[in-house]
Every structure is written in C-alpha cells, then in structure tokens.
Amino acid sequence: MDEARKQLLLQNLAAAGFFAVLAVLVAGVAILAESGSIRREREALAALAGRKAQALPMRFTDPDFSRLYLLEGKGSPRYGTVARLDGDGGSVLAALVFTGKGDLEAARIVGEGASGLPFAKDGWFSEFLGKGASRGFPRALADLRRGDVASGATRSLDDCAETLGRVSGAVLSAAERKE
Amino acid sequence: MEARRDAFVPDPVLGGLLGLCPLVAAADTLADGAILGLGASLSAIILGAGLPAFREFIPERLRAPVALGLGAFLAALFGLAAEAFSPALTAGLGLYLPLIAVNCVTLAALRRGIRGEEQKPGLLRSSLGYLLAAILISALREAIGLGRLTLPTPGPFPYTLVFVDEAPFRLLAAPAGGFLILGSLAAAYRFALRALGRRLP
Amino acid sequence: MFAANALLVYGLGACPALRGERRGLLVSILALLTANLIASSLLWALRELLLAPFGLEALEPLVFALIIAPLVKYLGRAIATSGAPLLQKAGAAIDEAAVSCLVFGIALISARSNFGLLEALTASIGACVGYWAALVLLGAVRERLELSDLPESFRGAPAILVSAGLMAMAFMGIDAVFIGNLVG
Numbered sequence: 001m002d003e004a005r006k007q008l009l010l011q012n013l014a015a016a017g018f019f020a021v022l023a024v025l026v027a028g029v030a031i032l033a034e035s036g037s038i039r040r041e042r043e044a045l046a047a048l049a050g051r052k053a054q055a056l057p058m059r060f061t062d063p064d065f066s067r068l069y070l071l072e073g074k075g076s077p078r079y080g081t082v083a084r085l086d087g088d089g090g091s092v093l094a095a096l097v098f099t100g101k102g103d104l105e106a107a108r109i110v111g112e113g114a115s116g117l118p119f120a121k122d123g124w125f126s127e128f129l130g131k132g133a134s135r136g137f138p139r140a141l142a143d144l145r146r147g148d149v150a151s152g153a154t155r156s157l158d159d160c161a162e163t164l165g166r167v168s169g170a171v172l173s174a175a176e177r178k179e
Numbered sequence: 180m181e182a183r184r185d186a187f188v189p190d191p192v193l194g195g196l197l198g199l200c201p202l203v204a205a206a207d208t209l210a211d212g213a214i215l216g217l218g219a220s221l222s223a224i225i226l227g228a229g230l231p232a233f234r235e236f237i238p239e240r241l242r243a244p245v246a247l248g249l250g251a252f253l254a255a256l257f258g259l260a261a262e263a264f265s266p267a268l269t270a271g272l273g274l275y276l277p278l279i280a281v282n283c284v285t286l287a288a289l290r291r292g293i294r295g296e297e298q299k300p301g302l303l304r305s306s307l308g309y310l311l312a313a314i315l316i317s318a319l320r321e322a323i324g325l326g327r328l329t330l331p332t333p334g335p336f337p338y339t340l341v342f343v344d345e346a347p348f349r350l351l352a353a354p355a356g357g358f359l360i361l362g363s364l365a366a367a368y369r370f371a372l373r374a375l376g377r378r379l380p
Numbered sequence: 381m382f383a384a385n386a387l388l389v390y391g392l393g394a395c396p397a398l399r400g401e402r403r404g405l406l407v408s409i410l411a412l413l414t415a416n417l418i419a420s421s422l423l424w425a426l427r428e429l430l431l432a433p434f435g436l437e438a439l440e441p442l443v444f445a446l447i448i449a450p451l452v453k454y455l456g457r458a459i460a461t462s463g464a465p466l467l468q469k470a471g472a473a474i475d476e477a478a479v480s481c482l483v484f485g486i487a488l489i490s491a492r493s494n495f496g497l498l499e500a501l502t503a504s505i506g507a508c509v510g511y512w513a514a515l516v517l518l519g520a521v522r523e524r525l526e527l528s529d530l531p532e533s534f535r536g537a538p539a540i541l542v543s544a545g546l547m548a549m550a551f552m553g554i555d556a557v558f559i560g561n562l563v564g
Contacts, residue, residue, distance in 0.1 A: 015241050019248050019446050023439060026255045030438035033259050037266065061432045063273070063492050084270040091271040093335070111267030111335030114208050114327065166494075200481045204390050244450055247479060251445030255438050274488040280441035281481045354390070355548035362534075362541030370533035 044095040044110045045080040064163045079171040085160045100175040102168040192312035198284035202316050203357035205275040210331040212317020218279040220306035222253040223288035227302040230292030242293045254280035264333050284309045324351030385551050386507045387514040392485035409512040411473035415452050419487040420504035422448045427491045452478040
C-alpha cells in the first residue's frame with residue numbers, strides 16, 4: 001500500500017471514529033432521557049390506576065406511543081400507556097389505563113402542548129369512558145354532534161379514537177402474550 | 180452610510196425566504212415557534228462559528244460530510260433537550276425537530292463555515308433574525324388564529340395566556356394560514372425596506 | 381398522502397418551491413422521486429430494525445446525515461458522470477436534493493407512520509407526486525401573477541406565499557373525510 005492510500009484510509013477511519021463517538025454520545029443521552037420518561041410515565045399511571053406500574057419489555061413503533069406498562073394489583077391485570085393525542089389546536093399527553101380486553105378504563109391528561117385544548121375540557125374523557133371497545137367508539141356518528149359528548153372539535157375526537165384503537169390493539173396483543 | 184449598507188443582512192426568513200418548512204406548518208403556537216427557531220439558530224451559530232476554526236484540521240474531501248454530521252448531532256441533542264424541557268410541547272413538534280438538521284438556515288451557515296468565510300456579525304444577525312421571525316410568525320398565528328399565546332415554559336403544562344375562549348380564526352393555525360401570514364409579513368418587510376431606502380440583494 | 385400534501389400541509393420543500401426554478405421540472409421530479417425512494421426505504425429499514433427496538437429514535441438525524449444522505453449523494457454523482465445529458469441533469473438534481481428538508485421530511489413521515497415497507501414507499505411516491513402537482517399549480521399561478529398589477533411590495537415571493545396559502549386552503553377540503561365521502 002502506498003503512502004497516499006494509507007493517508008486516505010487513516011483519514012476515513014478518523015472520520016468514522018469521530019462519528020461513532022458522536023453517535024454513542026447521542027445514544028447515551030437518549031437512554032438517559034428514556035429512563036427519565038419511563039419514571040415519569042410509571043408515576044403517572046400508578047397515580048391514575050392506584051396500582052404499581054411496571055414497564056413491559058416491548059417497544060412499539062407507533063408514532064403516538066412507544067411503551068406499555070403492566071399494572072398489577074387486585075383482580076385482573078390492567079395495562080397502561082402514556083400516548084400522544086393529536087387535536088387541531090395542539091397535542092396532549094394522556095395516561096391511559098386499559099383492561100386486559102382492550103377497553104379503556106381511565107384516562108388523565110398528564111401534559112398538554114397548549115392549554116384550552118378540547119381534550120382538556122370537562123367531560124371530554126368521562127363521557128366515553130366505560131363504552132366498551134367491542135361496541136366501537138364512538139358508538140354512533142350522531143353522538144359526535146351532541147355537545148355534551150364532544151365538547152371539543154369532532155375532528156380531534158376522531159383522531160383520538162384512532163390512536164386509542166391502536167393502543168387497544170397493542171394491549172390485546174400484550175395480554176395474549178402474557179397468557 | 181456606505182459601510183452600514185454593506186453590513187446590512189436581510190432577515191433570512193422574510194428577506195431571504197430560507198428555513199420556511201417548520202414555520203409554515205409546525206410553528207402554530209408561540210412555544211413551538213420559539214423552540215424550532217432556537218434550535219435552528221443555535222445550530223447555525225455553533226456550526227458557523229465553530230467550523231472555520233476547525234476546518235484546517237479536516238481534509239477538504241471530508242469537510243462536507245463532517246459538517247453535516249455535526250449538524251445532525253446538534254439537532255439530535257437539541258431534540259432530546261427539548262423533550263426533557265417540555266415533553267408535551269415536543270410531542271406536538273414531531274418530525275420537525277430532527278428536520279432542524281437540514282434546515283436551510285443551518286445548512287447555509289454550514290456551507291459558509293466549510294468555505295471558511297469570515298462571517299461573525301452576519302452570522303449572528305441572520306441567526307437571531309431567524310429566531311425573531313420564527314417567534315413573530317408563530318405568535319401571530321396563535322394569537323389571531325387561536326386567541327391564545329402558549330409560552331415556552333418548562334414542565335408538562337406550559338403557561339398559556341388566553342385572550343378568547345373560542346378560536347377566532349382557526350385557519351391561521353393551519354398550514355394555509357402559515358403561508359398567508361408569511362406572505363403578508365414578507366410583503367410588510369419589503370415595504371419597510373423600501374421605505375428605509377434599502378434593497379434586497 | 382396526496383391530500384396530506386408535502387408542500388402545502390407539511391410545508392416541506394417550501395424554500396426551493398418559492399425560489400421558483402422552472403427549468404427541467406420533470407427531470408427534477410424524477411430525481412426527487414429516486415432520492416426519496418432510496419431515502420425512505422433506508423430510513424424505514426434502519427429505524428424499524430435498528431433504532432426503534434432499542435428506543436434510539438433520537439439518532440434519526442445522525443443516521444440520515446451519515447448514512448442516507450452520503451449514499452444518495454454518491455448515487456447522484458455516479459449517475460451524473462455517466463453519459464447522456466438527461467442523466468447528467470438528473471444526477472446533479474439527485475445530488476442537490478440529497479440534503480434537503482423535502483427528502484428527509486418525506487422519509488421521516490413515511491418511516492414514522494407505522495407503515496410496512498411497501499406502504500411507506502407508496503406513501504413516499506404519493507408525497508412526491510403531490511409535491512410535484514403543487515409545484516406545477518404554483519408555477520401556473522406565478523405566471524399569471526407576473527402579468528397582474530400588484531402593489532410593489534407584494535410582487536414576487538410574498539404573492540407566491542399568499543397563493544400557496546390559498547391553495548393550501550383548497551387542499552384542506554380534500555382530506556380524509558372528503559375522500560371517504562367520495563368513496564362512500
């Protein structure tokens with residue numbers, strides 16, 4: 001190998017090494033940040049469900065949520081997640097508790113991109129809690145037009161239903177895997 | 180007077196129409212605009228000021244990829260920092276945080292840095308100009324469009340000033356409104372420049 | 381994906397669209413399509429196989445800047461140095477597009493939408509076609525605007541921005557609900 005080629009190779013290796021250091025740095029910070037957010041999510045879910053939350057060792061590539069938590073306590077196990085719900089005025093982060101059958105049981109907003117979003121208004125969550133997943137959500141399109149059901153924009157309700165459906169599916173597959 | 184004219188740096192957004200992607204779509208609240216603007220202008224300043232100092236140590240062939248990698252590194256770190264600062268705000272920004280790596284303003288600073296052009300006052304002015312324009316545009320969109328202003332405060336619930344309960348002009352918060360506001364501001368900027376007797380290069 | 385227009389809804393590639401280079405629009409869109417297909421599939425694969433399982437999505441920009449953009453750039457240069465003048469133009473356009481918010485943005489959208497590889501690629505093609513359509517429409521509007529009597533300050537970029545805003549309003553109507561109603 002002549003001198004020039006050696007030099008080139010060395011330069012390339014130096015650059016690659018430099019980038020590897022950068023990547024490891026970012027990955028390290030990312031892992032730190034992740035452990036912080038897992039702690040926050042566990043606290044939020046434990047407070048909402050009144051049970052101990054434990055992160056399940058699976059990750060989802062869903063744009064709106066990435067982790068599921070097992071909430072064990074009296075009775076059948078519950079599952080929880082903190083998901084992003086997107087509305088047209090901004091997004092909120094909501095702690096969601098599901099039964100093993102994939103029904104939404106409890107929800108609470110744990111962070112919002114701006115205040116005054118439709119999700120945050122009273123009655124928005126409570127109205128559809130308890131309506132089973134098997135019956136579809138919302139039960140009928142006509143429901144959306146009733147002010148007390150959707151105090152916010154119907155569009156955000158619609159968007160949110162899709163995300164909740166995906167979480168519900170993830171919960172079902174996790175529950176199946178557990179059995 | 181001549182010297183001042185030479186030092187004139189047009190605002191990168193309103194004059195140069197650079198770095199529009201995040202401003203048109205994602206920056207629909209003041210907090211979003213501030214975060215995105217800060218990310219792009221910070222990486223532009225760091226790259227623009229840092230690269231000329233280091234370019235001697237990097238062989239010419241590798242300068243562009245190394246600079247691009249550094250820009251991506253800064254964008255990745257900024258994304259993580261933003262998430263730690265306010266998870267809820269960051270969740271709404273989605274893909275626009277990684278996009279800071281290829282923001283035109285950042286890229287322009289990066290290119291000038293690679294070429295080793297001395298540019299400290301201009302760099303600072305155009306980066307701050309970007310930040311200011313981002314804040315102005317997002318604040319206008321949120322205030323007129325949604326009747327509120329979300330401040331970039333840390334924590335899960337950012338502080339919001341609410342002027343009107345019902346969104347008065349929701350369209351402005353949508354991307355269409357972003358284009359409209361940008362266009363009007365750019366026209367106003369040109370008008371002001373002409374009134375001052377300056378011209379866009 | 382066509383309705384969620386890359387330019388008019390996501391604001392991607394707004395800067396080149398407004399600079400309004402009209403030469404070789406078709407060539408540049410083909411170049412964009414090639415660059416995007418490569419970038420989208422690479423980003424999708426790397427994200428799905430490497431980053432997401434370990435929760436390292438934060439590395440996305442690094443992956444793009446260090447792996448995807450250089451590859452696309454290299455390909456563009458390879459095409460540019462081979463033969464026909466049309467290929468040269470396309471290669472140069474690919475080279476230029478490699479580092480842009482349009483390519484990275486579309487790749488991010490399609491990789492992050494929970495799609496399979498095929499869906500992600502379809503989405504990315506759709507996004508390119510949508511972008512192209514928006515460019516052609518804007519080009520036509522620009523030609524009309526040049527002939528019309530506008531206030532001095534509004535001439536050029538501001539008028540185009542406002543027109544893009546009006547077009548984006550039209551695109552807001554063509555959304556999922558509209559298409560849903562059409563199909564039934």
